[in-house]
Amino acid sequence: MRKDHATRRLVVDDRTYLWNLRHKHRDGDVCRDVLHLVLDGARTRIVFRQGEGRGISCCHAHDGFVATGPGKSLNLHEPGTVRRLVEEATERGLLPGAGELDGWELFDAVLSRAAAATPATPPGCPPGP
Numbered sequence: 001m002r003k004d005h006a007t008r009r010l011v012v013d014d015r016t017y018l019w020n021l022r023h024k025h026r027d028g029d030v031c032r033d034v035l036h037l038v039l040d041g042a043r044t045r046i047v048f049r050q051g052e053g054r055g056i057s058c059c060h061a062h063d064g065f066v067a068t069g070p071g072k073s074l075n076l077h078e079p080g081t082v083r084r085l086v087e088e089a090t091e092r093g094l095l096p097g098a099g100e101l102d103g104w105e106l107f108d109a110v111l112s113r114a115a116a117a118t119p120a121t122p123p124g125c126p127p128g129p
Contacts, residue, residue: 020035053069074114
C-alpha cells in the first residue's frame, strides 16, 4: 500500500516527473488539493481550490477527488489523471515550468482526454454498477 504524500514517479514522453498530492488548509483560505510536480528541478503546483460549482474532497470524501458536478470528476491519485494533466499543461506551453497553475483551467480538457481514452460501451450492454 502506498504511503500518503509519498513521492511518486511518472514518465511522460521520456521525461520523468516526481509528483505527490496534498490537501491543504490555510487560515482564512478555502480548502485546496495541490498536485506537486518536479521535472529537472523545476517545481510546479497544479492547484484545485474549492469554490462555487467546484468541489474538492475537503473532508467529505477521500482527498484528491475534485468535481464540478455529477459524472464530472477526477481522482488526482490516479497516475492516468496526473498524466493527462501533464499532457494538457505541456500542450498549452505551461510545462515544463515553475510556479502555480489553476487546475480548474485544465479540468474540462482532462475530462475530455479521459473520455477519449475510454472505449465506448458496446451496444446492448447493461448499465454499470
